[in-house]
Amino acid sequence: MQARLVAKDIACRRGDRLLFRGVSCTLEHGEALHVAGPNGIGKSSLIRILAGLLRPFAGETIRSGAIGLLDERAALDPQASLQTALGFWAALDGTKPMAVTEHAHTLGLYDLFDVPVRYLSTGQTKRAAFARLLGQQAPIWLLDEPFNGLDTRGLALAEQLMVRHLASGGIAVIASHQRFAAPTATLDLAEFAA
Numbered sequence: 118m119q120a121r122l123v124a125k126d127i128a129c130r131r132g133d134r135l136l137f138r139g140v141s142c143t144l145e146h147g148e149a150l151h152v153a154g155p156n157g158i159g160k161s162s163l164i165r166i167l168a169g170l171l172r173p174f175a176g177e178t179i180r181s182g183a184i185g186l187l188d189e190r191a192a193l194d195p196q197a198s199l200q201t202a203l204g205f206w207a208a209l210d211g212t213k214p215m216a217v218t219e220h221a222h223t224l225g226l227y228d229l230f231d232v233p234v235r236y237l238s239t240g241q242t243k244r245a246a247f248a249r250l251l252g253q254q255a256p257i258w259l260l261d262e263p264f265n266g267l268d269t270r271g272l273a274l275a276e277q278l279m280v281r282h283l284a285s286g287g288i289a290v291i292a293s294h295q296r297f298a299a300p301t302a303t304l305d306l307a308e309f310a311a
């Protein structure tokens with residue numbers, strides 16, 4: 118089954134404020150969308166709507182394929198070592214131990230396996246979130262500010278991972294105020310502000 122993500126005429130309301138309306142997109146095999154726009158316009162809210170975590174005020178979303186969500190919460194046990202925290206998700210996701218190690222190497226995390234998650238730096242935590250995302254093997258990536266905290270090498274790595282994901286037929290929606298090098302269409306949420 119090929120992954121597909123469709124948003125039809127989405128409007129978003131938070132509290133008593135209508136943030137945006139009329140947002141539509143269709144993403145298939147190897148396609149990516151960069152959701153851009155100023156602070157507070159609703160980029161994270163749109164990601165959460167696409168993930169099915171937030172009900173749109175209007176419109177509908179259609180998902181075909183598993184979702185891998187990466188946002189500001191790494192969802193890794195702060196008390197556990199990095200290896201144990203990633204191992205928790207690997208057991209749930211059915212990731213082979215060899216793949217966990219490979220992803221840790223890819224993301225420059227292997228030497229940190231014994232370190233408790235709470236001691237990781239911001240960029241290291243973001244890399245760890247990417248490691249978990251790779252282990253998930255979800256065809257639909259929803260990435261909310263995925264480059265925050267990454268250094269130049271980390272940014273290049275994240276870009277490479279995205280390009281590889283798309284080349285293998287994955288889909289990605291990336292909410293970011295940063296420019297990055299990956300083949301995406303751009304949706305400027307400011308154009309849909311209510």
Ligand SMILES: Nc1ncnc2c1ncn2[C@@H]1O[C@H](COP(=O)(O)OP(=O)(O)OP(=O)(O)O)[C@@H](O)[C@H]1O
Pocket residue numbers: 131132136154155156157158159160161162163294
């Ligand atoms: N649970 C909530 N209840 C009410 N308002 C909310 C809630 N969550 C977010 N908001 C408001 O919705 C607006 C959009 O927030 P959102 O985080 O989606 O924007 P964003 O474009 O991702 O911003 P940034 O670039 O700063 O991360 C903000 O004004 C925020 O205060």
